[in-house]
Amino acid sequence: MSLQDKYKDLISQAQSANVANLQVREQDNVLYIDGSTTSQVKDQLWDTYEKLDPEMRAADVVMNITATDALQEERDYVVKAGDNLSKIAKNYPGISWKDIYEANKDQIKDPNLIHPGQKLKIPG
Structure with a gap:
């Protein structure tokens, strides 16, 4: 089973949430998910990941999701x-x-x- 299959719910959620600049790739048995979205959507993605890997022990996902609302002005x-x-x-x-x-x-x-x-x- 590929990592994209294993984490299809997470990827689908990112796609349906319209994560900007979404990039999903597998490299060296690690799934990389990159993009930017709101803090709320970012938290929801992490919640989904935690349900799929409750103790986060698989160490096979790297989410580089930037929270755009955290980049506010002063x-x-x-x-x-x-x-x-x-x-x-x-x-x-x-x-x-x-x-x-x-x-x-x-x-x-x-x-x-x-x-x-x-x-x-x-x-x-």
Whole structure:
């Protein structure tokens, strides 16, 4: 049985959800699924995969699905007591404390000194 047969439900779901730039290929006994879609559809695809391989032990699928809505422009964040730039950055995959600092240099003189209530831009 080919991997495309094994994971036909997953592939069909990606196709019916109109995943942009969808590419499905088998290479070295691994099925690669690439494309971009919303976070919601991406989560649904992962849920389907988990049903097909509940413990994800087969290690025969690589899903490189980009969540397009996660690539939004900048967002706002209101600093809470106990926050620092590193702690805030952990909430935004792919964003470092330096990225936040650079986006807010107009209001942050020292990256170690931010204040509760301060409104920061989180870059996209």
